[in-house]
Amino acid sequence: MNLRIITILVFCLPLFGYGQDQKAYRIGIDDRLQINFWQETATDLNSVVRVREDGKITLPVIGDITAAGLTTNELAREIVKQMAFYNPGISQATVVVLEYNSQSVVLTGAVNQPGKHSFEHIPNLLDVIREAGGAADSADLSKVTIVRQENGKAKVINVDLLKTIRDGDISSLPQIQAKDMIHIPRSSYGTIQQIGSGPTFRGKNIYFIYGAVGQPGVKDLGEDIDIVDAIASAGGTLESADLKNVRLVMKDVQYSSVLNFNLDNYSKSGRPARYTLKPEDTIIVPFRSSGNGWFSRISELVLPAVITTITTTIIVRELDNNAGE
Template sequence: MMRALSLVLIASATFLAACGGGPKMDISQMTAAQPVDLQMAMVPTSVQTEYQIGVGDKLSVRVFQVPDLSFDELTVDTSGNLQMPLIGAVRAAGLTSGQLSAEIAERLSAEYLRNPQVTVTVTEAASQKITVDGAVTKPGVYEMRGTTSLLQAVAMAEGPSRVADLTKVAVFRTIDGQRSVALFDLAAIRQGRAEDPRVLGDDIIVVDTSRMSSTMREIINALPALSIFRPF
């Protein structure tokens, strides 16, 4: 079964209700919703590297040698579904293009085709927003289209301030409904000594964690290693 040939854009729902023009979120005043559970499973950043389809994304769907089931552009509806001939609504939101390809192929093979070869490609993603705060030149909420790395996200805010501690950059993210945080060494990333991770829609990036509340600093300091997301 063919896999998608390109995954280059990111889409997801907006994290902040204020993103549409309201004031930016003051992460420096954040407090923990609950104490850190040192027994909770750690989620490595690699889990988040493959793009998940979202509402409003436009997809190209190709079924090999079946033109009537091949489309240059289908849009994921507000329910997160993709409407296909014969098989009807197919859940797309939250899946990678490869997973969606497999799902469509399985549905088609159940009644209509023998060993269908399906390729799903994200051709356009709905815009999404990230928040960049802390010791940067212009803190705020920024819209991104396409794959964006942590370095690029900080650059959107016109880079760190001259007094920023780049060894401690926090990324807040919701993973499976749970707010999580990971710490990154931006200085090492700049020097090529560490991987430049992708940021996702709704991420909140805080440069220089010394500017955060003491409670949140305690949570971050409890992280066992860099680049590991931990619920809080």
């Protein structure tokens, strides 16, 4: 029994180490590496180097050695192997990646920390933007573009990130690749505060809620309130509420924008992602279809159009006033 266990371990350990190397980060062009030797007599050989365009680095004694495409463990073994020809006392070395410059992307536009950002493993688009400090308040997330070089030509990928956030499904996002350039445009109408800087629209700290709720009307907007909190503050939903088709009218983009929320699905899976209300957002909780016909639901059917029309008129009037000044 003991012999069998020992035999299994002997054969499994090399495979385990191989699997680790396969999944480990592979060094790329322009990465910055720190190389240290464990032996006290070799500490003067410790180096910080950058991987050149030819994929090689230069070290004392052994000169040039290929680094690109290797894991840190593979490169360390190769360095020790070549050093041993000149100094047999060197038996161990460590390689650490200080900068993952080969795995970098560039963010431009309405992002809080534009510029080049490097990753050991490049995450999805949402996480890349989050690592760059998040999108600016004036960002138009419905028109994000990714510019990628393929076969010497620029390929442009358009992404409606606002729809992805609304749906709560990031699986449809394109995979970000090294050297991609991500651009987040600014809304041509600016932020809520920029649009509402004139006398007509002031972006009051309130929200509106109508439809199948206990206490519809105008409510004070507290700090960090999401759509679920807002409905609860309005007395919750009625039994006749259609939770699968809740709508929200925002004023922070051109001519307003309407988002659809499936709160029935949200209560079960936590999706879509949490949405924090902004000043003068309007929530519409529709009634489920019934035999009473469309007349009993006229306020629900007409109200969204009225709100959108009023919002559009206010924005256009404000812009006209500013132009006149």
